[in-house]
Amino acid sequence: GNSVTQMEGPVTLSEEAFxxxxxxxxxxxYPSLFWYVQYPGEGLQLLLKATKADDxxxxxxxxATYRKETTSFHLxxxxxxxxxxxxxxxxxxxxxxxxxxxxxxxxxxxxSS
Amino acid sequence: xGGITQSPKYLFRKEGQNVTxxxxxxxxHDAMYWYRQDPxxxxxxxxxxxxxNDFQKGDIAEGYSVSREKKESFPLTVTSAQKNPTAFxxxxxxxxxxxxxxxxxxxxxxx
Numbered sequence: 020g021n022s023v024t025q026m027e028g029p030v031t032l033s034e035e036a037f038x039x040x041x042x043x044x045x046x047x048x049y050p051s052l053f054w055y056v057q058y059p060g061e062g063l064q065l066l067l068k069a070t071k072a073d074d075x076x077x078x079x080x081x082x083a084t085y086r087k088e089t090t091s092f093h094l095x096x097x098x099x100x101x102x103x104x105x106x107x108x109x110x111x112x113x114x115x116x117x118x119x120x121x122x123x124x125x126x127x128x129x130x131s132s
Numbered sequence: 133x134g135g136i137t138q139s140p141k142y143l144f145r146k147e148g149q150n151v152t153x154x155x156x157x158x159x160x161h162d163a164m165y166w167y168r169q170d171p172x173x174x175x176x177x178x179x180x181x182x183x184x185n186d187f188q189k190g191d192i193a194e195g196y197s198v199s200r201e202k203k204e205s206f207p208l209t210v211t212s213a214q215k216n217p218t219a220f221x222x223x224x225x226x227x228x229x230x231x232x233x234x235x236x237x238x239x240x241x242x243x
Contacts, residue, residue, distance in 0.1 A: 053231070062235050062236045063175075063222065068231060119177045119180050120232060122174045124172060
């Protein structure tokens, strides 16, 4: 079945450092891929998405490219801020619309000034 | 503003009691979902509903029940049969495609 594997955290960075959070997936068909972010005590917010191979999703300085050949969707940001400290989840769609997403276990990012 | 509301934010329950978590959305979304989040475990699907009066079990449905009598509402009942109910519960919805919108969550603690 479909599954998502994320790098384990926590990831600890200084402000303005470069961020990469690795995400690989296993899927049949052509899933859509997502990154969600969760701030402490809150629900999840969609950060970015990509619906087909080679698509690049981007938002708030974060980027991720849907790589079918390596089954990856790594999250990157060129210069992190303290306000980026949160838990990041990679997710993919199941094979039918309106069915639930499959989530990775989440990666905690902590940015210090 | 459109969105998803969950209430209460914090909920305490004694062992052996059933408890119902509320989820309401005014986004006119057809599909709704319940997830459970435990530390280091990511999100796991409990139940989902694609249309009114219909719902399906997710990956960890045992000890939970749901209803979908209205498009806007998808309450989750945690029954006494759920062996380890202390967790953070998240409700989500979607209209078309795969993108999901999440509520703020309810933290349930069993005393």
